[in-house]
Amino acid sequence: MKMNAIKNNYYVYVYLDPRKGKFVYDNLKFDHEPFYVGKGRGNRIIKSLNDPFSNKMKKLKIKEIKDNGLEPITIVIKKDLSENESYFLEKNTIQKTGIENITNKSKGSSSRTFLKVFQNIKNGDIVFIVNNDSKFYELNNGLIINKKDFYNEFQKI
Amino acid sequence: MEKDKKLLFNFRIQKELYDYLVLISKENYTTMTQYIIDLIKKDKNENERNKK
Numbered sequence: 262m263k264m265n266a267i268k269n270n271y272y273v274y275v276y277l278d279p280r281k282g283k284f285v286y287d288n289l290k291f292d293h294e295p296f297y298v299g300k301g302r303g304n305r306i307i308k309s310l311n312d313p314f315s316n317k318m319k320k321l322k323i324k325e326i327k328d329n330g331l332e333p334i335t336i337v338i339k340k341d342l343s344e345n346e347s348y349f350l351e352k353n354t355i356q357k358t359g360i361e362n363i364t365n366k367s368k369g370s371s372s373r374t375f376l377k378v379f380q381n382i383k384n385g386d387i388v389f390i391v392n393n394d395s396k397f398y399e400l401n402n403g404l405i406i407n408k409k410d411f412y413n414e415f416q417k418i
Numbered sequence: 419m420e421k422d423k424k425l426l427f428n429f430r431i432q433k434e435l436y437d438y439l440v441l442i443s444k445e446n447y448t449t450m451t452q453y454i455i456d457l458i459k460k461d462k463n464e465n466e467r468n469k470k
Contacts, residue, residue, distance in 0.1 A: 376427075
């Protein structure tokens with residue numbers, strides 16, 4: 262039997278405000294004020310800085326830093342993690358830092374919110390599913406009103 | 419997930435967007451569909467930019 266290799270390519274990152282000095286939360290020591298904790302892989306650490314779906318507080322903080330001619334400092338606190346390990350560490354880091362001290366809106370659970378686009382192999386129908394933790398919701402709701410239009414657009418992508 | 423479905427795209431989204439999509443899917447399916455098409459296009463453009 263062929264075993265699927267589990268890729269440990271996730272990491273947990275923190276954004277720091279360069280305007281403010283050293284901060285210690287529990288056993289976590291930061292050279293500057295931490296204001297956002299996230300997890301991801303690839304270039305997520307950079308992409309998240311300009312994420313249009315970020316919460317307002319995070320976007321405002323980044324804007325304030327940039328308005329002062331500075332850039333947020335990005336640090337990876339641990340890498341080579343499995344996805345589950347990264348969820349756990351992200352949640353743990355948010356707890357230690359205190360959600361009231363950073364701009365994260367949730368204690369790590371929003372990381373499990375996804376939009377998935379499926380194609381039904383048999384009839385080609387496009388199905389949209391969102392899931393939050395273990396809750397799945399089919400957006401189509403049984404009605405594929407603009408399936409043809411969507412499919413035409415979809416082919417151009 | 420069901421075996422007869424092929425995963426085409428998978429986006430991590432914020433809880434606020436999750437709530438919005440669930441809501442808009444009930445009220446205006448066309449808006450929701452267009453929103454998702456735009457999201458896919460944006461993601462594709464971003465990936466192409468990163469490749470360059």
